[in-house]
Amino acid sequence: MEVKARAPGKIILAGEHAVVHGSTAVAASIGLYTYVSLQVSPSNENDDRLILQLKDTSLEFSWPIGRIKEALSSLGGPFPSTPMSCSSETFNLILAMIEEQNIPEAKTSLASGVSAFLWLYTSILGFKPATVVVTSDLPLGAGLGSSAALCVAFSAALLACSDTVNMDMKQEGWLVFGESELELLNKWAFEGEKIIHGKPSGIDNTVSTYGSAVKHYLDKIQCFSCRNCNMIKFRSGNLTRIMSSMPLKMLITNTKVGRNTKALVAGVSERTLRHSDAMSFVFEAVDSISKELANVIQTPAPDDQSIIAKEEKLEELMEMNQGLLQCMGVSHASIETVLRTTLKYKLVSKLTGAGGGGCVLTLLPTLLSGTIVDKVIAELESCGFQCLIAGIGGNGAEICFSASS
Ligand SMILES: Nc1ncnc2c1ncn2[C@@H]1O[C@H](COP(=O)(O)OP(=O)(O)O)[C@@H](O)[C@H]1O
Numbered sequence: 001m002e003v004k005a006r007a008p009g010k011i012i013l014a015g016e017h018a019v020v021h022g023s024t025a026v027a028a029s030i031g032l033y034t035y036v037s038l039q040v041s042p043s044n045e046n047d048d049r050l051i052l053q054l055k056d057t058s059l060e061f062s063w064p065i066g067r068i069k070e071a072l073s074s075l076g077g078p079f080p081s082t083p084m085s086c087s088s089e090t091f092n093l094i095l096a097m098i099e100e101q102n103i104p105e106a107k108t109s110l111a112s113g114v115s116a117f118l119w120l121y122t123s124i125l126g127f128k129p130a131t132v133v134v135t136s137d138l139p140l141g142a143g144l145g146s147s148a149a150l151c152v153a154f155s156a157a158l159l160a161c162s163d164t165v166n167m168d169m170k171q172e173g174w175l176v177f178g179e180s181e182l183e184l185l186n187k188w189a190f191e192g193e194k195i196i197h198g199k200p201s202g203i204d205n206t207v208s209t210y211g212s213a214v215k216h217y218l219d220k221i222q223c224f225s226c227r228n229c230n231m232i233k234f235r236s237g238n239l240t241r242i243m244s245s246m247p248l249k250m251l252i253t254n255t256k257v258g259r260n261t262k263a264l265v266a267g268v269s270e271r272t273l274r275h276s277d278a279m280s281f282v283f284e285a286v287d288s289i290s291k292e293l294a295n296v297i298q299t300p301a302p303d304d305q306s307i308i309a310k311e312e313k314l315e316e317l318m319e320m321n322q323g324l325l326q327c328m329g330v331s332h333a334s335i336e337t338v339l340r341t342t343l344k345y346k347l348v349s350k351l352t353g354a355g356g357g358g359c360v361l362t363l364l365p366t367l368l369s370g371t372i373v374d375k376v377i378a379e380l381e382s383c384g385f386q387c388l389i390a391g392i393g394g395n396g397a398e399i400c401f402s403a404s405s
């Protein structure tokens, strides 16, 4: 039996970084997914292995199960129903197992994702031999939440194979977990994100787990494919649904400048230690911006005129948020180039995710002509950037069973 899991990426419309320090943020899932396929192998005493194939980066890891037991069996796992943090001692044991696999120098940033995998795998499934394959639609390390999507997809596939979650393996197509299983999945994914990010707020794994279409198990409203229910507001671990009253279209520009969320989040924390009063005002301002943005999105817009007025408010809020992200020290020359280029077409942009490169969002107003969109995309792509238009909102984590070939 093979279990497949998929989990979406996200965009943050307002509040990244400040959300780590307790401010409100607004985010939505996007229709780009990370897929994990998990096949538990029949035991073959002499050659039991755990194999991890990362297709996007052409890397394969293969550990003898005996080696994993030697390092981690003293922890007494598996403990699938009690999500636990990876201690620094265990993290070092895991790192040693990864170093033994000789990752090429250029790909060492992937070690954190592999560490998260080993922690989630052994904690949820123990020491069973298996082959796990990862592929993704998402650019890695670009602000669209690939790390969270990876942790959510790993946790979903592992929980689906564990004794804790009872799923009807005969059902066909993509399936959604029940309410309590989703909560468990989200907690495990958060533990994985902690290994990759250091100090995540939990917004990315929450959006990836639940998606941002309102679902019956959260607030008893069955409203799956309604484009009016497509965002979440998030503060200190708590999620609130946002019913958008207007269609929102965003252009996503990937600057292709690589960066690392852990380092950027740590940089903001260091700045906060150096200038705690000033930074607390910055975070408070971001909190107000996110709350106002959520209100604007939710307020009814009965006609084109009110939609235009709301879009103008959103643009101003995005501009202010970008200014505060610059204050936090997470903008980048490539991001500033996107801001200047889109402004030539009177379009407003802000970075999304951790910044330092990565992706930038540009609001595409409803009445904007297709010709202008084409022109701005052509100009951005001539700078070497890559553009895509995101469908905002959609499903969260899903799993699918199939007979193995
Ligand atoms: N499909 C994938 N294959 C391998 N590693 C991945 C994958 N997706 C995410 N990762 C891990 O997540 C890291 C990127 O996370 P991060 O810096 O938070 O950026 P983001 O979440 O914005 O993409 C990668 O360096 C890698 O360790």
Ligand SMILES: C[C@@](O)(CCOP(=O)(O)O)CC(=O)O
Pocket: 015, 016, 017, 018, 019, 020, 142, 143, 144, 145, 146, 147, 197, 199, 200, 201, 202, 203, 204, 261, 265, 352, 353, 354, 355
């Ligand atoms: C900067 C932050 O707000 C979002 C990071 O998103 P990403 O990993 O860049 O996709 C960190 C967090 O909230 O955990």
Ligand SMILES: [Mg+2]
Pocket: 145, 146, 147, 148, 197, 204, 261
């Ligand atoms: Mg991330």
